[in-house]
Amino acid sequence: MKEKFWKSLITHALLVVFLLGSVSGIWLHRRSSIGTRTSADSYLQPPLSYGTYPWTVRSIDTQIISKHWPDVTRDSVREQVALLKALGVNYIAVATPYDRLDDLRIWAEEIHAAGLQVWFRPHWAEWEGDEGLPATMSPEEYLRRTAQFIRANPELFVAGDAFTVAVEAEQVGVGLGKRFLTWDEYRDFLLAEISTANKAFSDIGLEGEVYTNWLSMNGWVVENQFTQELADKLGLIVVDHFVGQSQTIGSLNDPDEIVRRTIRDLDSYYRRWNVPILLGEWGYQIYQEVPEDIQAEVIDKLFTELKTKEYLVGVNYWTHLGNTASIIGDEYGANLQYRKAAEVIRSYYNPLSITEEESSL
Numbered sequence: 001m002k003e004k005f006w007k008s009l010i011t012h013a014l015l016v017v018f019l020l021g022s023v024s025g026i027w028l029h030r031r032s033s034i035g036t037r038t039s040a041d042s043y044l045q046p047p048l049s050y051g052t053y054p055w056t057v058r059s060i061d062t063q064i065i066s067k068h069w070p071d072v073t074r075d076s077v078r079e080q081v082a083l084l085k086a087l088g089v090n091y092i093a094v095a096t097p098y099d100r101l102d103d104l105r106i107w108a109e110e111i112h113a114a115g116l117q118v119w120f121r122p123h124w125a126e127w128e129g130d131e132g133l134p135a136t137m138s139p140e141e142y143l144r145r146t147a148q149f150i151r152a153n154p155e156l157f158v159a160g161d162a163f164t165v166a167v168e169a170e171q172v173g174v175g176l177g178k179r180f181l182t183w184d185e186y187r188d189f190l191l192a193e194i195s196t197a198n199k200a201f202s203d204i205g206l207e208g209e210v211y212t213n214w215l216s217m218n219g220w221v222v223e224n225q226f227t228q229e230l231a232d233k234l235g236l237i238v239v240d241h242f243v244g245q246s247q248t249i250g251s252l253n254d255p256d257e258i259v260r261r262t263i264r265d266l267d268s269y270y271r272r273w274n275v276p277i278l279l280g281e282w283g284y285q286i287y288q289e290v291p292e293d294i295q296a297e298v299i300d301k302l303f304t305e306l307k308t309k310e311y312l313v314g315v316n317y318w319t320h321l322g323n324t325a326s327i328i329g330d331e332y333g334a335n336l337q338y339r340k341a342a343e344v345i346r347s348y349y350n351p352l353s354i355t356e357e358e359s360s361l
Helices: 002-034 063-068 074-085 101-113 139-152 183-203 219-224 228-234 255-273 292-306 340-349
Strands: 057-061 091-094 117-120 216-218 237-240 277-282 312-317 328-331 334-338
Touching: 057 340, 063 101, 074 101, 074 334, 091 101, 101 117, 139 183, 183 228, 216 219, 216 277, 219 237, 219 255, 237 255, 255 277, 255 292, 292 312, 292 340, 334 340
Parallel strands: 057 091, 057 312, 091 117, 216 237, 237 277, 277 312
Antiparallel strands: 328 334
């Protein structure tokens, strides 16, 4: 009886060892296939100042329209770009999926024609399951197809643009059954985004001229899943951070508390990782309609505090149209008019455009 017991125990122990070895082998293979053996030169970026004002990056995001509204006409895109340019932006963020090349081309061409830079912030539709497609794309396939996309479409890009290979890559999940098995694998993917894009831009004659380390992620990841090695290689934290905004209709958080919590978190990230910060997405109020005066007040209070931060590269305000945080009002995409918040943003993005009379109001 004892002999049978020990044989059974040994068999089960060997089975566990085999399974653990298999999982470990798969993990090591996936890590190596994503690409971890790269030199420091693979992560080099164009110069980027921080702690200056007006900020080095003064961006407004078009995600709701550029991602979710297909077949927007060129005339409409041109009108939207003109309105944003008048606010003092130097970047306009575009989220059109790589799969919709014709739409993405219109946005890029009109932004460049206005003398502005594009911050490309898309992903493939099969990454998160957009456009009715299944979410089945692997990290390896994502990197391969994105490199091909850059090489096949050199006319989309100019020096000074920013290109985020995969916005908020953590959205596809980390763990068993997810796209990233471990957080190590996720961190490897972040670095591979940069090295892959850098190589592709080098191949089209834009080596060292396009920012590829503007890798947006949420604050929880920055706080809990960064390492100092990762922060040093990225050289920049790009955080999408909407803290303290009530999702309960009719219930609004105190503006001062929203500002306090946002600044507290940004200060904490900088103290911990000691690299500059770009506020990759922030807007108010993203969950519910608020009076224009309150929206303008919250933006003004936060931007006033952000002006004092020596670690700040800039801000990407989310979003221009199509959400309760919009700074442009519309009637089903037509009759575009600035909301009060737009003028507040202009006063920070292009302070020299504000007259003495306006500044005294």
